[in-house]
Amino acid sequence: xxxxxxxxxxxxxxxxxxxxxxxxxxxxxxxxxxxxxxxxxxxxxxxxxxxxxxxxxxxxxxxxxxxxxxxxxxxxxxxxxxxxxxxxxxxxxxxxxxxxxxxxxxxxxxxxxxxxxxxxxxxxxxxxxxxxxxxxxxxxxxxxxxxxxxxxxxxxxxxxxxxxxxxxxxxxxxxxxxxxxxxxxxxxxxxxxxxxxxxxxxxxxxxxxxxxxxxxxxxxxxxxxxxxxxxxxxxxxxxxxxxxxxxxxxxxxxxxxxxxxxxxxxxxxxxxxxxxxxxxxxxxxxxxxxxxxxxxxxxxxxxxxxxxxxxxxxxxxxxxxxxxxxxxxxxxxxxxxxxxxxxxxxxxxxxxxxxxxxxxxxxxxxxxxxxxxxxxxxxxxxxxxxxxxxxxxxxxxxxxxxxxxxxxxxxxxxxxxxxxxxxxxxxxxxx
Amino acid sequence: xxxxxxxxxxxxxxxxxxxxxxxxxxxxxxxxxxxxxxxxxxxxxxxxxxxxxxxxxxxxxxxxxxxxxxxxxxxxxxxxxxxxxxxxxxxxxxxxxxxxxxxxxxxxxxxxxxxxxxxxxxxxxxxxxxxxxxxxxxxxxxxxxxxxxxxxxxxxxxxxxxxxxxxxxxxxxxxxxxxxxxxxxxxxxxxxxxxxxxxxxxxxxxxxxxxxxxxxxxxxxxxxxxxxxxxxxxxxxxxxxxxxxxxxxxxxxxxxxxxxxxxxxxxxxxxxxxxxxxxxxxxxxxxxxxxxxxxxxxxxxxxxxxxxxxxxxxxxxxxxxxxxxxxxxxxxxxxxxxxxxxxxxxxxxxxxxxxxxxxxxxxxxxxx
Numbered sequence: 001x002x003x004x005x006x007x008x009x010x011x012x013x014x015x016x017x018x019x020x021x022x023x024x025x026x027x028x029x030x031x032x033x034x035x036x037x038x039x040x041x042x043x044x045x046x047x048x049x050x051x052x053x054x055x056x057x058x059x060x061x062x063x064x065x066x067x068x069x070x071x072x073x074x075x076x077x078x079x080x081x082x083x084x085x086x087x088x089x090x091x092x093x094x095x096x097x098x099x100x101x102x103x104x105x106x107x108x109x110x111x112x113x114x115x116x117x118x119x120x121x122x123x124x125x126x127x128x129x130x131x132x133x134x135x136x137x138x139x140x141x142x143x144x145x146x147x148x149x150x151x152x153x154x155x156x157x158x159x160x161x162x163x164x165x166x167x168x169x170x171x172x173x174x175x176x177x178x179x180x181x182x183x184x185x186x187x188x189x190x191x192x193x194x195x196x197x198x199x200x201x202x203x204x205x206x207x208x209x210x211x212x213x214x215x216x217x218x219x220x221x222x223x224x225x226x227x228x229x230x231x232x233x234x235x236x237x238x239x240x241x242x243x244x245x246x247x248x249x250x251x252x253x254x255x256x257x258x259x260x261x262x263x264x265x266x267x268x269x270x271x272x273x274x275x276x277x278x279x280x281x282x283x284x285x286x287x288x289x290x291x292x293x294x295x296x297x298x299x300x301x302x303x304x305x306x307x308x309x310x311x312x313x314x315x316x317x318x319x320x321x322x323x324x325x326x327x328x329x330x331x332x333x334x335x336x337x338x339x340x341x342x343x344x345x346x347x348x349x350x351x352x353x354x355x356x357x358x359x360x361x362x363x364x365x366x367x368x369x370x371x372x373x374x375x376x377x378x379x380x381x382x383x384x385x386x387x388x389x390x391x392x393x394x395x396x397x398x399x400x401x402x403x404x405x406x407x408x409x410x411x412x413x414x415x416x417x418x419x420x421x422x423x424x425x426x427x428x429x430x431x
Numbered sequence: 432x433x434x435x436x437x438x439x440x441x442x443x444x445x446x447x448x449x450x451x452x453x454x455x456x457x458x459x460x461x462x463x464x465x466x467x468x469x470x471x472x473x474x475x476x477x478x479x480x481x482x483x484x485x486x487x488x489x490x491x492x493x494x495x496x497x498x499x500x501x502x503x504x505x506x507x508x509x510x511x512x513x514x515x516x517x518x519x520x521x522x523x524x525x526x527x528x529x530x531x532x533x534x535x536x537x538x539x540x541x542x543x544x545x546x547x548x549x550x551x552x553x554x555x556x557x558x559x560x561x562x563x564x565x566x567x568x569x570x571x572x573x574x575x576x577x578x579x580x581x582x583x584x585x586x587x588x589x590x591x592x593x594x595x596x597x598x599x600x601x602x603x604x605x606x607x608x609x610x611x612x613x614x615x616x617x618x619x620x621x622x623x624x625x626x627x628x629x630x631x632x633x634x635x636x637x638x639x640x641x642x643x644x645x646x647x648x649x650x651x652x653x654x655x656x657x658x659x660x661x662x663x664x665x666x667x668x669x670x671x672x673x674x675x676x677x678x679x680x681x682x683x684x685x686x687x688x689x690x691x692x693x694x695x696x697x698x699x700x701x702x703x704x705x706x707x708x709x710x711x712x713x714x715x716x717x718x719x720x721x722x723x724x725x726x727x728x729x730x731x732x733x734x735x736x737x738x739x740x741x742x743x744x745x746x747x748x749x750x751x752x753x754x755x756x757x758x759x760x761x762x763x764x765x766x767x768x769x770x771x772x773x774x775x776x777x778x779x780x781x782x783x784x785x786x787x788x789x790x791x792x793x794x795x796x797x798x799x
Contacts, residue, residue, distance in 0.1 A: 077561035173441050177463075177780070245556050246628060254449040254552045255781050329628045330554020332781045333463065396627075406689070406696055408678035409660040414667070 025049045050142035054131045061281050062274040066093035068315075069277065069322055076326035097270065105266035110171045119166035120264065120271035126155040126162075127278035134285050135210040137295045137306035148209040149197055152286060156193070156241060159279060160186040163243075163250060166272070167260035178259025181333050182250045185240055188340035193237045195348035196230040199355040200290055203227065209286075213294035219369050220298070224291040225377045229351045229384035231291045233344050235320075238283045240336065243276065244321060246328040247336055254330075280321050281314060288313035343391055350387055354380065438466050441780075445474050449552045449784050452794030456771075456783070463779040468772045472765070475798040483758040487724045488514050488747075489589060491755065496583035498760065499796040501544050504537035504574075505738035506796075507587035512669055513734040513745035514589050518727035524713045526591035527670045531708045532604075533577075533586060534670075534736070535701040536570050539612065541739035542694040542701075543567040545791040549691055550623060552788030553632045554781075559623070566615050569607055576600055589725055591718030604709065608702045616702075619695050633688035637774045637786030640685060647770045650763050651741025652693045653790060657685035663737035674711070675704045687789035694791075724753045740764055740791055760799060764792040 025046060032042050067082065067090060074081025082089035107116060133148040135141040145151055160182050167179025200223055201207055204215040216223055224231045240247035243259075251259030258264075261272045288294060292313050295306030331339065358379075362372050444455035453474035459467040479498065483491045495506030508530055515522060522530075547563025571581040577596055578586040586593050623629060639649065644657040654661055662679045664672040680696035682689030729751040735744040741763025748757040767790050775783040 073556070073558075077558045078565055079561055173439060245554060248554070248556075249781075252554060252781070254554055255784050257448060325556055326558055328555065329550060329626070329632060330781075331628060332632060332779065334779070335631055406680040406682055406692055407660075408680055409665075410676070410678050412660045412662065412665045412679065 025053075047142070050132075054142060055128060058128050058131065058278055058281070062278050063093045063097070065277040065281065065318070066096060066274075068318075072319065072322050073326045076323070100270035100273075101267050103266040105268060106263075108171050108263050111263070112169050115165050115169040117268070119162050119169060120268045120275065122165065123159055123162035124271055124275040124278060126158045127275060127282040130155050130282045131285060133209055134289050135213055135294055136310055140295075140307070141210055144208065144210055146206075146208050146211075149201060149207045149290075152209075153190075153194060153197065156238075156283075157186060157190055159275075160241070163260045166264070170260070170263035172263050174256040174258070174262045175260050177256045178250045178252075178262070181252075182243075182260065184333065184337060185247070185250065185340075188337045189237045189240045189344075192233050192340060192344035192348045193241070195345065195352060196233040196237065197290070199227050199230045199348075199351050202352065202355050202359055209289050209294070212290055213296055216293045217296040219373055221373045221377065222291070222293050226373065226380060227291075227351065227355065228381050229347060229354075229387060231287075232384065232388070233348050233351070234291070235287065237340070237344060238287075239321060239324060240340070242279055242283055242321070244280065245325045246331055248325075248330060249333050249336060252330060281318060284314045284317035284321065285310075287317045292317070342395060347387055347391065354383060436461070443780075443783070445471075449548075449788060450794075451548065451787070451792055452797075454768075454787075454792065454794050454797065456787075458775075458780065458783065460780065463781075465775050465778055465780065465783055468775050468783070470768065470771055472768075472794075473798055475794045477799065479799045480758050480760065483755055485754060487753045488727070488755060489723050489725065491758070492587065492589075493583065493585050496585050497795060498762070498799055499541075499738065499740065499743070499764070499793045500582055501793055502537050502541040502739045503582060503584045504533045504586060505541075505736055505743060507584065508534050508670075509734060509736040509738065509743045509745050511587045511589050512736065513732050513747045514725070514727065516734050517730060517732035517747055517749055518589070518721075518725055520590045520721055520725075521719060522591055523716045523719060524671075525595075525715045526717050526719075528708050528712045529592050529596065529717060530587060531670050531672065531675070532705055532712075533574075533584075533592075535704045535708070536573060538701045538739045539698050540567045540570040542698050543570075545739070546619065546623070546691060546694050549687070549785075549788040549791070550629065552784050553629055562615075562618075562622075566612060569611060573600065573603060573607065576603065588718060588721075590721040591716070593718075595717040601709065604705070608705050608709075612702060613699075616695060616699050624692055624695065629691070630688060632781075632785055633686065633691060633789070635684070635686055636778065636782045637687045637690075637789050638685050639770060639774065643770060643773060644685070647766070649741070649767050649770065651737070651739070651767065652690045652697070653741065653767045653770075655679065655693055656682040656689040658683055663735055663742055667735065669734065669736060671708070672704075675707050677704050687785050690789045690791075726751060726753050735761070738763060740793065740796070741767055760796075762796045762799060764790075764794075764797040768792050768797065 028049065029042050029046055032045060037045075070092070071081040071089070082092035085091040085095050107113065130152055132142045133145045133151055135144075163182045164179040167175040167177075167182070170176075200212060203223075203226065204212050206212060206215065212223070236247075243250045249255075249259075251261065253259075256262075261269055264272060288310065294313070295301060295310045297304075297309045297313075301309055358376055362369075362376075365372075438459045438461045441458050441460050442455065443458055444450035445453040450456070455471040455474065457469040457471065458465050477497075479494045483494055492507055492510060495510045496503040499506050514520075543563040543566050547560040550559035551557065574584055574586075575581045577600055578584050578594055580586075639653060639657045641657045641659055644654050644659060649657075650661070650663075658681060660679055660681045663669070664677075665679060677700045680693045680700070682693055727747075727749045729749055731746065731748040733744060733746045735742050737743075742761065743763055744761030746757075746759040746761070747755050750756040771787065771790065774786050778786070
């Protein structure tokens with residue numbers, strides 16, 4: 001009887017309303033509560049529901065993004081991209097996956113099996129786990145952790161560890177080069193990443209991703225406008241961490257064949273391939289949470305459900321990642337590391353100094369946010385432009401040794417050649 | 432405690448995404464620095480020079496397609512010139528102009544490929560290759576229209592060209608050289624020549640000094656990037672190049688970036704030559720009648736053309752029979768490659784790949 005009643009509750013409690021996906025899970029939890037389930041059971045069921053949601057989203061994304069990436073890049077390269085299998089080639093990822101599953105899994109004889117097998121799995125985990133702390137709507141995050149940013153930072157460096165495991169255990173020189181490069185890059189690029197996120201933490205006064213979104217909602221100001229410099233630094237640094245061009249030196253196809261995944265085949269390679277897309281989406285989600293307001297979009301979130309806005313923002317950022325990948329050539333490793341140490345790190349430090357001063361002034365002066373924040377937006381945008389210009393002006397490599405333009409010759413001097421010797425005798429040639 | 436380390440030997444090739452075929456470099460590497468490079472060629476050797484001794488002079492023309500398969504017309508032209516020199520065959524005016532048009536179109540196609548592949552070696556993810564392929568396809572369409580083949584054209588004949596151009600050829604060529612390609616080359620200028628990352632990657636990489644270039648007898652864009660104005664079309668004009676107005680772009684620094692700029696500039700100059708050739712294109716026969724099994728008098732002849740890769744020379748010896756007694760090809764790919772070791776030692780792997788891409792080798796021609 002109670003069972004029926006609770007089912008009725010589901011129907012009446014507008015569970016179908018897509019504006020808030022949490023209604024469904026709320027209804028399920030209510031049923032358990034009505035049935036007299038203990039508190040810990042509700043806790044576990046809610047955790048399982050959230051995990052299921054995130055894993056199914058990530059799984060779907062990994063499948064869909066194969067198509068998205070190939071199609072978008074195809075368009076950028078003035079070709080069509082996959083268009084044969086299913087409508088618009090939408091079934092292409094499934095065919096790819098089936099092909100990869102059918103392939104024989106080869107493993108180098110001298111590779112330590114455990115590490116070799118564990119690496120692709122470990123590479124996939126951080127991208128999924130990062131999504132746990134990100135808010136999908138108001139009150140809609142799997143884990144509302146107060147140190148969410150710390151958690152994200154910790155996980156994002158785990159991927160590089162997995163890459164190192166893969167490269168080291170493959171027992172292949174190219175793979176070793178790839179993993180060496182990854183470690184060098186990890187050491188360099190963690191610093192600007194942490195420093196650029198520190199600016200946000202200082203400004204909002206919280207490490208909770210949900211809290212940062214709420215801050216942006218409360219003051220009606222996107223973080224990308226308040227801290228454009230931090231956004232630029234973070235964007236470039238994560239694209240280096242994600243191994244995407246212009247910083248894909250870890251798998252640099254034209255130099256070291258496949259980098260860390262040279263020796264992988266079959267579904268193990270497929271995991272690497274999917275995890276790369278998953279990580280890209282996870283990082284896009286982080287950027288859209290911290291800099292672009294997450295599920296909040298001024299008045300728009302009153303009409304459109306927050307999770308839709310969020311997915312829209314994620315794919316916008318993801319498109320920019322695909323765009324850079326489709327257009328830019330690759331840096332050399334020393335240039336990339338120099339870029340991290342000489343450009344991004346000092347810029348991030350300047351950003352922190354600026355932000356701390358602004359926070360202090362705001363608190364000391366007691367001015368209302370309505371006056372202070374627009375001023376800060378203008379100042380910070382101008383300062384970001386000025387700092388980037390100054391760095392370009394004074395630090396950019398200069399090639400002024402020789403003139404750069406080509407010379408044009410319409411007539412050339414032909415040196416007079418020594419007189420041509422008489423052709424050798426026919427008989428001599430035949431010897 | 433000092434860390435004990437020793438150089439590692441890495442095989443770059445014969446199967447590697449950016450060796451442009453089956454060329455092999457055995458690099459001794461200390462960290463990312465290259466200590467020593469050993470170049471190993473011969474994986475695509477088909478013994479064409481020996482095979483040619485058993486075929487008639489006309490039957491040998493298809494071999495020249497398959498040597499530098501990205502510039503088949505230049506190979507055809509160079510070989511036919513050498514046999515004509517040997518046999519004293521006169522070539523009609525129209526054929527000479529057609530030869531110039533097709534050789535220059537081939538230069539555009541080959542340089543498109545070289546530039547695209549070079550940027551690909553710099554690490555751009557396939558995009559420039561696709562752009563370059565798009566432009567190259569249009570040139571190949573013209574080849575297909577004229578001689579039925581896109582890659583292995585087999586178009587030139589001893590004493591002229593195989594077919595006269597069809598009626599729809601000239602309008603299509605006009606569209607290509609006046610509307611399509613100039614716009615594309617402007618795009619190359621904007622996207623590639625001014626690209627900061629390409630400058631960072633290609634400047635001061637793969638340096639060739641003028642002395643080195645002359646000592647190694649380099650030719651083509653590699654020689655011109657070192658600052659030496661030398662072009663067979665000017666220095667030893669063949670066909671009707673002496674009637675054409677065009678400039679030779681010459682670089683200053685001898686690095687990979689200069690070579691890329693020179694290639695893009697040469698494509699523009701090629702269009703200039705084609706415009707003049709189309710304007711002056713005379714009527715008349717496209718071929719002199721030469722027996723298929725031509726028997727040149729005993730003797731020898733060497734003729735050279737400026738192929739997209741450099742000086743492509745053909746040395747033919749005849750003993751009066753229907754087949755060449757000896758046939759030797761001076762392949763620019765092979766000779767330009769000889770400086771790779773000097774260019775790469777002390778640089779990193781990434782630089783070595785960029786250097787190799789900037790030389791623009793073609794393994795079919797390298798190994799013959």
